[in-house]
Amino acid sequence: MPSLVDTDPIEGHTAKSxxxxxxxxxxxxxxxxxxxxxxxxxxxxxxxxxxxxxxRLVLSRESLINDFERTxxxxxxxxxxxxxxxxxxxxxxxxxxxxxxELERVGDEAKKIARxxxxxxxxxxxxxxxxxxxxxxxxxxxxAGMLREAVRALDEANTDLAHGVTSRDAExxxxxxxxxxxxxxxxxxxxxxxxxxxxxxxxxxGLERIGDHAKNIAExxxxxxxxxxxxxxxxxKEG
Amino acid sequence: xxxxxxxxxxxxxxxxxxxxxxxxxxxxxAKSTSGAPRISIAVDDTRQVRTLNVKxxxxxxNFYYGEHRALKNLTIPIxxxxxTALIGPSxxxxxxxxxCFNRMHDLQPGTRYEGSITLHPDNLNLIGxxxxxxxxxxxxxxxxxxxxxxxKSIFENVAYGLRLRGLRNRATLAEEVEKALRGAALWDEAxxxxxxxxxxxxxxxxxxxxxxxxxxxxxEILLFDEPTSALDPIATAKIEELISTLxxxxxxxxxxxxxxxxxxxxxxxxxxxxxxLIEFDEAAxxxxxxxxxxxxxxxxxxxx
Numbered sequence: 001m002p003s004l005v006d007t008d009p010i011e012g013h014t015a016k017s018x019x020x021x022x023x024x025x026x027x028x029x030x031x032x033x034x035x036x037x038x039x040x041x042x043x044x045x046x047x048x049x050x051x052x053x054x055x056r057l058v059l060s061r062e063s064l065i066n067d068f069e070r071t072x073x074x075x076x077x078x079x080x081x082x083x084x085x086x087x088x089x090x091x092x093x094x095x096x097x098x099x100x101x102e103l104e105r106v107g108d109e110a111k112k113i114a115r116x117x118x119x120x121x122x123x124x125x126x127x128x129x130x131x132x133x134x135x136x137x138x139x140x141x142x143x144a145g146m147l148r149e150a151v152r153a154l155d156e157a158n159t160d161l162a163h164g165v166t167s168r169d170a171e172x173x174x175x176x177x178x179x180x181x182x183x184x185x186x187x188x189x190x191x192x193x194x195x196x197x198x199x200x201x202x203x204x205x206g207l208e209r210i211g212d213h214a215k216n217i218a219e220x221x222x223x224x225x226x227x228x229x230x231x232x233x234x235x236x237k238e239g
Numbered sequence: 240x241x242x243x244x245x246x247x248x249x250x251x252x253x254x255x256x257x258x259x260x261x262x263x264x265x266x267x268x269a270k271s272t273s274g275a276p277r278i279s280i281a282v283d284d285t286r287q288v289r290t291l292n293v294k295x296x297x298x299x300x301n302f303y304y305g306e307h308r309a310l311k312n313l314t315i316p317i318x319x320x321x322x323t324a325l326i327g328p329s330x331x332x333x334x335x336x337x338x339c340f341n342r343m344h345d346l347q348p349g350t351r352y353e354g355s356i357t358l359h360p361d362n363l364n365l366i367g368x369x370x371x372x373x374x375x376x377x378x379x380x381x382x383x384x385x386x387x388x389x390x391k392s393i394f395e396n397v398a399y400g401l402r403l404r405g406l407r408n409r410a411t412l413a414e415e416v417e418k419a420l421r422g423a424a425l426w427d428e429a430x431x432x433x434x435x436x437x438x439x440x441x442x443x444x445x446x447x448x449x450x451x452x453x454x455x456x457x458x459e460i461l462l463f464d465e466p467t468s469a470l471d472p473i474a475t476a477k478i479e480e481l482i483s484t485l486x487x488x489x490x491x492x493x494x495x496x497x498x499x500x501x502x503x504x505x506x507x508x509x510x511x512x513x514x515x516l517i518e519f520d521e522a523a524x525x526x527x528x529x530x531x532x533x534x535x536x537x538x539x540x541x542x543x
């Protein structure tokens with residue numbers, strides 16, 4: 001069986017403009033990923049440290065995330081229309097459209113957490129957040145870590161890293177459940193903080209969702225590399 | 240995380256001996272009583288196994304131009320009444336391979352076939368030494384890159400092959416010509432000018448006329464050698480649409496340089512490189528997730 005590699009093919013795509021467009025798409029995704037990670041980390045610091053100006057920064061950068069989303073989606077759309085990619089190129093273009101949605105939602109969750117931080121700074125009772133601060137911190141570290149790995153996996157087209165991300169999602173879910181139990185106990189003992197408790201539940205849920213988005217991104221990285229669809233595999237096994 | 244790492248694709252043509260067992264498993268496919276082999280395409284867990292009859296079994300075919308070995312040990316099952324596309328860079332042997340099916344190479348001295356292309360259901364080896372090329376061409380039609388109608392009327396172009404076969408009855412001839420022209424989606428455009436010269440037609444119409452001419456003699460396999468490379472996009476779209484409808488009645492084998500065309504029209508796609516078969520699979524698999532890196536490089540344009 002001859003290999004095309006032995007016969008010295010031309011490096012890269014014969015149409016350079018296509019290769020450039022494809023690598024730019026990946027670069028933009030990675031930049032957007034970097035921003036999203038920072039939004040998550042900053043919003044959580046704002047929440048836990050009561051840093052109002054940091055929360056403001058997160059809110060002001062929301063429009064950047066949205067700009068990225070529009071630009072990248074347009075690029076992927078153009079790439080498909082103008083170059084009719086197939087195989088790995090097509091999987092990359094399709095995955096880009098998907099990943100950009102995941103990252104935009106990560107940005108949304110960070111925005112909601114930042115708004116909560118603003119309300120806390122404005123006098124909302126801090127009891128519930130203090131009660132689960134340890135969980136919030138752990139979950140923030142976990143989600144930021146998962147996101148970072150997912151974006152790195154995308155950048156390096158590294159499926160091992162991507163598989164690592166998907167396996168850490170369970171840990172996050174456990175933390176989330178434990179934090180909810182703690183909050184429930186608190187709410188039953190003291191009902192004065194019900195509003196702040198609900199806000200805290202939303203923050204925890206936001207972090208849990210960010211973990212899901214990181215996992216979805218990692219699944220797309222695997223799809224780009226191998227064409228393998230990892231989505232909902234566990235459900236199929238259980239069902 | 241459990242992941243299955245099966246072989247990405249398994250294509251096999253089963254011999255008649257195995258066929259009985261297969262038919263029992265899939266009664267839906269049991270209509271073949273001819274003893275022809277089946278083609279089974281069993282791929283990853285997300286795809287169903289399809290079992291189809293094989294119209295022509297290409298087995299270990301080698302072809303030589305003098306000393307030059309242009310085709311190397313090709314083994315491909317050609318599924319009955321499906322469209323199989325042959326793709327690959329210039330000089331990979333795809334046209335040479337296509338021409339084996341109707342013995343076009345016999346016109347050129349110093350060429351030699353090895354192996355077999357077994358036409359089912361009657362097990363005729365198309366490239367067997369004792370087989371008459373004329374008989375082969377009666378059963379295997381061909382449409383070329385450039386439309387090549389005879390300098391005769393539209394009617395006579397289509398009737399030509401029928402007359403060769405001794406059909407003389409005018410009414411029957413007219414009926415068969417209409418059927419072929421309808422089959423080639425040319426009837427509405429040509430019915431009022433059947434006696435006009437075929438050379439007055441547009442390029443796309445001429446190509447459809449050539450398809451009608453090939454269809455008139457009811458071939459079992461229709462070979463297309465880059466049938467749209469000389470046509471504009473509209474005429475190309477019409478031919479592609481036509482090829483899709485033809486698959487109900489005839490097995491189609493098409494050589495194309497246009498990758499999108501192969502993706503659009505074919506059920507199965509074979510990627511060839513320097514005379515060898517690199518990968519053969521369902522077109523949807525080849526164009527979304529080919530198993531071989533060489534195939535991926537070629538279809539994504541990363542091979543010069």
